[in-house]
Amino acid sequence: MSLPVDARTKPIDVKVHVSTGAGMDIAWADGHHSHYDFGYLRDHCPCALCNEEHGHGPQPAAANPLPLYKPRAGARAASAVGHYAVQFDFNDGHSTGIFSFEYLRQICPCDDCRRGESAAG
Ligand SMILES: [Zn+2]
Numbered sequence: 001m002s003l004p005v006d007a008r009t010k011p012i013d014v015k016v017h018v019s020t021g022a023g024m025d026i027a028w029a030d031g032h033h034s035h036y037d038f039g040y041l042r043d044h045c046p047c048a049l050c051n052e053e054h055g056h057g058p059q060p061a062a063a064n065p066l067p068l069y070k071p072r073a074g075a076r077a078a079s080a081v082g083h084y085a086v087q088f089d090f091n092d093g094h095s096t097g098i099f100s101f102e103y104l105r106q107i108c109p110c111d112d113c114r115r116g117e118s119a120a121g
């Protein structure tokens, strides 16, 4: 069984829990469900600024060996960008990251999706 790519990157229900800080939930057209913490989204911000900081490609979030104090990441606001993306206003003042649904599906943190990309190391 192969699903059209469109169904995997098309959200049918998006909930952003800004006031509770619980993150974002997305239900996808292919039946998959994703939950993202705001901290996870902040770490995976796709904007040019963050990619410059981190170098090319996504970095493993747990790779930081230093116990740096980091305030718990949250979002002050979230807004839809057309029908294809969500933009967050993070509580550290960062708001230039635009998360397309295609990208969000790629970074889905659930076990099933993580297993799928384990080869990348
Ligand atoms: Zn960014």
Ligand SMILES: [Zn+2]
Residues within 6 Å of the ligand: 032, 033, 034, 108, 109, 110, 111, 112, 113, 114
């Ligand atoms: Zn997933």
